[in-house]
Amino acid sequence: xxxxxxxxxxxxxxxxxxxxxxxxxxxxxxxxxxxxxxxxxxxxxxxxxxxxxxxxxxxxxxxxxxxxxxxxxxxxxxxxxxxxxxxxxxxxxxxxxxxxxxxxxxxxxxxxxxxxxxxxxxxxxxxxxxxxxxxxxxxxxxxxxxxxxxxxxxxxxxxxxxxxxxxxxxxxxxxxxxxxxxxxxxxxxxxxxxxxxxxxxxxxxxxxxxxxxxxxxxxxxxxxxxxxxxxxxxxxxxxxxxxxxxxxxxxxxxxxxxxxxxxxxxxxxxxxxxxxxxxxxxxxxxxxxxxxxxxxxxxxxxxx
Amino acid sequence: xxxxxxxxxxxxxxxxxxxxxxxxxxxxxxxxxxxxxxxxxxxxxxxxxxxxxxxxxxxxxxxxxxxxxxxxxxxxxxxxxxxxxxxxxxxxxxxxxxxxxxxxxxxxxxxxxxxxxxxxxxxxxxxxxxxxxxxxxxxxxxxxxxxxxxxxxxxxxxxxxxxxxxxxxxxxxxx
Amino acid sequence: xxxxxxxxxxxxxxxxxxxxxxxxxxxxxxxxxxxxxxxxxxxxxxxxxxxxxxxxxxxxxxxxxxxxxxxxxxxxxxxxxxxxxxxxxxxxxxxxxxxxxxxxxxxxxxxxxxxxxxxxxxxxxxxxxxxxxxxxxxxxxxxxxxxxxxxxxxxxxxxxxxxxxxxxxxxxxxxxxxxxxxxxxxxxxxxxxxxxxxxxxxxxxxxxxxxxxxxxxxxxxxxxxxxxxxxxxxxxxxxxxxxxxxxxxxxxxxxxxxxxxxxxxxxxxxxxxxxxxxxxxxxxxxxxxxxxxxxxxxxxxxxxxxxxxxxxxxxxxxxxxxxxxxxxxxxxxxxxxxxxxxxxxxxxxxxxxxxxxxxxxxxxxxxxxxxxxxxxxxxxxxxxxxxxxxxxxxxxxxxxxxxxxxxxxxxxxxxxxxxxxxxxxxxxxxxxxxxxxxxxxxxxxxxxxxxxxxxxxxxxxxxxxx
Numbered sequence: 001x002x003x004x005x006x007x008x009x010x011x012x013x014x015x016x017x018x019x020x021x022x023x024x025x026x027x028x029x030x031x032x033x034x035x036x037x038x039x040x041x042x043x044x045x046x047x048x049x050x051x052x053x054x055x056x057x058x059x060x061x062x063x064x065x066x067x068x069x070x071x072x073x074x075x076x077x078x079x080x081x082x083x084x085x086x087x088x089x090x091x092x093x094x095x096x097x098x099x100x101x102x103x104x105x106x107x108x109x110x111x112x113x114x115x116x117x118x119x120x121x122x123x124x125x126x127x128x129x130x131x132x133x134x135x136x137x138x139x140x141x142x143x144x145x146x147x148x149x150x151x152x153x154x155x156x157x158x159x160x161x162x163x164x165x166x167x168x169x170x171x172x173x174x175x176x177x178x179x180x181x182x183x184x185x186x187x188x189x190x191x192x193x194x195x196x197x198x199x200x201x202x203x204x205x206x207x208x209x210x211x212x213x214x215x216x217x218x219x220x221x222x223x224x225x226x227x228x229x230x231x232x233x234x235x236x237x238x239x240x241x242x243x244x245x246x247x248x249x250x251x252x253x254x255x256x257x258x259x260x261x262x263x264x265x266x267x268x269x270x271x272x273x274x275x276x277x278x279x280x281x282x283x284x285x286x287x288x289x290x291x292x293x294x295x296x297x298x299x300x301x302x303x304x
Numbered sequence: 305x306x307x308x309x310x311x312x313x314x315x316x317x318x319x320x321x322x323x324x325x326x327x328x329x330x331x332x333x334x335x336x337x338x339x340x341x342x343x344x345x346x347x348x349x350x351x352x353x354x355x356x357x358x359x360x361x362x363x364x365x366x367x368x369x370x371x372x373x374x375x376x377x378x379x380x381x382x383x384x385x386x387x388x389x390x391x392x393x394x395x396x397x398x399x400x401x402x403x404x405x406x407x408x409x410x411x412x413x414x415x416x417x418x419x420x421x422x423x424x425x426x427x428x429x430x431x432x433x434x435x436x437x438x439x440x441x442x443x444x445x446x447x448x449x450x451x452x453x454x455x456x457x458x459x460x461x462x463x464x465x466x467x468x469x470x471x472x473x474x475x476x477x478x479x
Numbered sequence: 480x481x482x483x484x485x486x487x488x489x490x491x492x493x494x495x496x497x498x499x500x501x502x503x504x505x506x507x508x509x510x511x512x513x514x515x516x517x518x519x520x521x522x523x524x525x526x527x528x529x530x531x532x533x534x535x536x537x538x539x540x541x542x543x544x545x546x547x548x549x550x551x552x553x554x555x556x557x558x559x560x561x562x563x564x565x566x567x568x569x570x571x572x573x574x575x576x577x578x579x580x581x582x583x584x585x586x587x588x589x590x591x592x593x594x595x596x597x598x599x600x601x602x603x604x605x606x607x608x609x610x611x612x613x614x615x616x617x618x619x620x621x622x623x624x625x626x627x628x629x630x631x632x633x634x635x636x637x638x639x640x641x642x643x644x645x646x647x648x649x650x651x652x653x654x655x656x657x658x659x660x661x662x663x664x665x666x667x668x669x670x671x672x673x674x675x676x677x678x679x680x681x682x683x684x685x686x687x688x689x690x691x692x693x694x695x696x697x698x699x700x701x702x703x704x705x706x707x708x709x710x711x712x713x714x715x716x717x718x719x720x721x722x723x724x725x726x727x728x729x730x731x732x733x734x735x736x737x738x739x740x741x742x743x744x745x746x747x748x749x750x751x752x753x754x755x756x757x758x759x760x761x762x763x764x765x766x767x768x769x770x771x772x773x774x775x776x777x778x779x780x781x782x783x784x785x786x787x788x789x790x791x792x793x794x795x796x797x798x799x800x801x802x803x804x805x806x807x808x809x810x811x812x813x814x815x816x817x818x819x820x821x822x823x824x825x826x827x828x829x830x831x832x833x834x835x836x837x838x839x840x841x842x843x844x845x846x847x848x849x850x851x852x853x854x855x856x857x858x859x860x861x862x863x864x865x866x867x868x869x870x871x872x873x874x875x876x877x878x879x880x881x882x883x884x885x886x887x888x889x890x891x892x893x894x895x896x897x898x899x900x901x902x903x904x905x906x907x908x909x910x911x912x913x914x915x916x917x918x919x920x921x922x923x924x925x926x927x928x929x930x931x932x933x934x935x936x937x938x939x940x941x942x943x944x945x
Contacts, residue, residue, distance in 0.1 A: 339547025
């Protein structure tokens with residue numbers, strides 16, 4: 001007989017490396033037409049980081065996402081980045097890119113200030129223009145400013161920066177310290193059917209409420225969470241590497257190592273919890289791993 | 305070496321290959337169509353899904369010789385010069401493909417389903433992506449009727465693909 | 480398959496050109512003339528007073544993925560490129576007494592063979608360099624590589640590694656981490672202890688707090704070994720230029736670390752190495768350290784040609800890192816109202832044959848193990864233990880999912896014992912803005928209660944109360 005149950009699980013997850021420095025460096029180069037190229041040593045592994053980083057650069061430069069081209073993952077051409085690991089890309093690489101964009105923007109403002117007859121500190125970048133704060137009618141296109149940087153000012157609008165989350169080393173005996181600069185929080189509630197004869201569990205529905213600071217791209221955040229729930233279903237209910245008595249794996253293939261399929265997926269509702277982290281780029285933190293909390297919900301057994 | 309002629313994406317193409325060459329190797333190595341991927345080489349994952357005469361099969365499990373004279377559709381054959389196939393557009397609009405490795409297989413599995421059943425239920429759609437682990441069992445064109453390749457996806461379990469791809473909306477628009 | 484027989488017949492008879500002109504209800508595959516793209520320009524999403532952050536911006540790689548145009552390593556080829564395969568030990572613990580590569584080297588089409596002894600520095604690892612690229616004298620788990628071959632086709636390379644004869648002298652092995660902790664257990668990496676890294680977090684006075692608790696509950700939780708199972712296997716290409724400069728294309732997620740490891744193992748200056756990270760078909764933590772890159776580089780050097788290696792699905796399971804199995808023992812003292820007064824946690828994690836990312840995993844798991852709760856008296860002790868099994872490394876969460884399973888299941892037990900709703904007990908104990916973490920850190924931007932309330936509201940938790 002099938003019995004319906006539900007479970008709730010909440011979790012917290014840190015962003016970045018435990019105490020140790022994990023910097024990201026980035027370069028932003030604004031072209032003469034106002035588009036820009038970003039150089040970053042990070043690697044796109046499918047999570048959509050290059051899109052998120054383009055959005056951060058666009059926000060900082062006052063342009064649009066499609067004006068930004070991101071070049072990544074070449075040790076000859078892109079600056080050092082600790083890598084796509086520990087959910088750090090949006091937070092750490094994002095901050096580096098925001099700072100690099102600000103440095104490039106400072107050069108643009110110098111050129112624009114000359115044209116607009118104001119101090120650089122009175123300017124802001126919005127809608128592909130550099131305009132005077134409080135008097136947006138006085139403006140110059142970013143492309144115009146960029147051209148002027150090259151041809152008049154003699155300094156191309158290129159900015160470079162690096163960032164590392166501030167931490168405090170942990171005491172070796174008591175573990176007291178500040179190992180991470182920020183954390184994300186999440187809750188998932190699962191509704192399941194359990195067959196009380198066979199023990200088979202079917203996950204019907206999962207409601208997920210996740211914090212990621214400011215969501216840079218809500219669509220990609222949802223994709224990450226749903227992907228994490230898929231892995232959580234697998235971890236909780238299906239997957240296991242089995243060894244024989246001699247220490248050899250018994251099921252090293254996709255026929256006998258059971259991965260979740262579309263038919264195993266529950267109905268998923270994703271909600272992003274409003275939050276703003278002042279230490280992150282435009283308030284963002286990251287989402288990467290927190291989604292595997294699904295395996296904590298509603299599971300009646302002690303061994304997964 | 306044996307000559308093989310196949311109609312790939314509407315074009316008649318010929319290659320000279322060793323008899324044990326799989327359809328996947330023929331497509332990738334001889335024809336340069338690298339959209340179909342090698343995920344496991346034994347038909348468990350569906351990353352190599354292509355359509356042979358409209359039927360979704362695991363290209364790693366068919367020999368090149370078995371498709372002599374048949375129509376093979378790969379991901380490269382789906383879009384026209386002017387526009388993306390609606391399945392590709394739907395997935396793009398909704399950010400449904402993440403690492404993309406399963407993408408060609410997912411799209412072709414869906415296309416095969418829609419060829420057979422223009423008004424599938426949600427259950428039918430989900431089922432079309434469930435891989436049927438073949439674990440090395442060779443497919444031939446006679447027994448393939450009724451066997452269907454699905455495609456596994458690790459990142460999004462394909463539920464994202466279904467939800468974000470708004471497949472149902474596209475099906476409605478075709479009515 | 481219910482295709483109309485006349486349609487099938489028509490397709491067999493007619494040319495593509497003729498078929499294109501026929502009715503759409505024949506439902507023929509699209510005929511693509513293999514022309515150029517782009518098809519439609521991506522439409523600008525710029526809005527008034529641009530706010531790029533917060534946009535549901537389309538990913539540009541979605542288009543290339545959907546078209547099958549994305550080039551992963553397996554889709555790249557260089558002129559004259561060879562294919563590499565690695566021979567796996569198949570035995571969990573052994574001395575290698577002899578490796579005979581003569582038969583493989585004699586095969587036509589085999590261009591280079593490599594064994595551990597040929598590697599300048601045959602060890603790597605993010606914290607402890609205990610992992611060899613190719614096993615030299617000892618095998619520590621069944622997936623250890625013992626020799627590698629580069630040949631003109633993948634099939635030839637696979638055949639060649641079969642011809643390499645390796646003689647093993649089996650050694651004692653240990654597979655269970657609890658057994659491996661005992662003094663009399665066989666040492667995986669002698670003379671070192673099997674317990675290779677430990678962590679401790681202590682706060683307040685747990686003994687006193689337990690005495691003052693209304694109720695003490697215990698729980699023991701275990702999680703299993705799982706695999707990333709990315710759809711794309713580990714892959715890399717190595718190529719040298721005439722100046723002795725090495726280029727590596729790889730599925731690595733950390734190219735600077737990869738470059739450093741390649742420099743160290745091959746004894747090359749850093750600026751003689753270029754590492755290019757290609758678009759990867761899934762990582763999930765499994766592609767964050769080198770696996771075969773220096774091996775491919777040496778095969779390429781020996782043969783004078785570029786070499787590509789792609790792991791088989793079997794190797795993805797047996798020869799790459801997996802998620803640490805955890806044994807977690809919890810003990811919690813609570814007040815009558817359900818406030819947590821004290822908690823002790825003991826974590827024993829199966830550290831596999833090599834350290835890999837275990838240090839990081841243990842560290843993270845220890846910090847997270849108490850859960851997102853205000854607990855004034857805390858003791859966490861964690862141990863990582865070598866076993867002769869597949870190495871355990873980074874996998875989405877670094878220990879977080881395992882401890883989450885434990886602390887949340889334990890919380891449900893506590894709720895049950897006290898007769899308190901599972902949502903309420905969490906709200907009663909969860910972090911707030913400015914709370915102190917297990918390591919004494921003041922937390923900011925804390926929204927755990929918001930997430931609990933939001934999820935409960937959307938789910939209808941209160942309404943659906945049994």
